[in-house]
Amino acid sequence: xxxxxxxxxxxxxxxxxxxxxxxxxxxxxxxxxxxxxxxxxxxxxxxxxxxxxxxxxxxxxxxxxxxxxxxxxxxxxxxxxxxxxxxxxxxxxxxxxxxxxxxxxxxxxxxxxxxxxxxxxxxxxxxx
Numbered sequence: 727x728x729x730x731x732x733x734x735x736x737x738x739x740x741x742x743x744x745x746x747x748x749x750x751x752x753x754x755x756x757x758x759x760x761x762x763x764x765x766x767x768x769x770x771x772x773x774x775x776x777x778x779x780x781x782x783x784x785x786x787x788x789x790x791x792x793x794x795x796x797x798x799x800x801x802x803x804x805x806x807x808x809x810x811x812x813x814x815x816x817x818x819x820x821x822x823x824x825x826x827x828x829x830x831x832x833x834x835x836x837x838x839x840x841x842x843x844x845x846x847x848x849x850x851x852x853x854x
Contacts, residue, residue, distance in 0.1 A: 744812065746809070747805070748845060753824070759780075760822060761773055762776070765847075771838045773836035773838070783831040794809050813852060826842055
């Protein structure tokens with residue numbers, strides 16, 4: 727069974743950093759786009775960052791540009807989102823997901839309904 731296993735999350739003070747990871751199993755990330763989505767209470771799930779490993783292109787939501795980065799370690803079949811300068815409004819449940827249909831993130835906004843595999847969510851709480 728193909729899946730994504732997420733690691734990381736927790737409680738951090740505003741201005742702090744967290745590094746999450748998403749380890750894929752059952753498939754190799756070389757041909758997939760791996761994205762991170764988040765959902766805060768009462769809000770829709772939104773794409774935060776995504777990397778298309780086919781061409782290395784990335785997507786960042788406007789709200790996280792300049793603060794979050796995403797990278798891949800294909801040898802470990804793992805994607806690492808690095809979240810810096812965290813704000814209380816970043817508090818949400820974060821999910822990693824994979825899509826075999828997204829070949830590039832150039833001019834693309836990741837759609838939760840377009841993802842093939844999902845990991846379990848991890849809570850990220852940023853205190854003020």
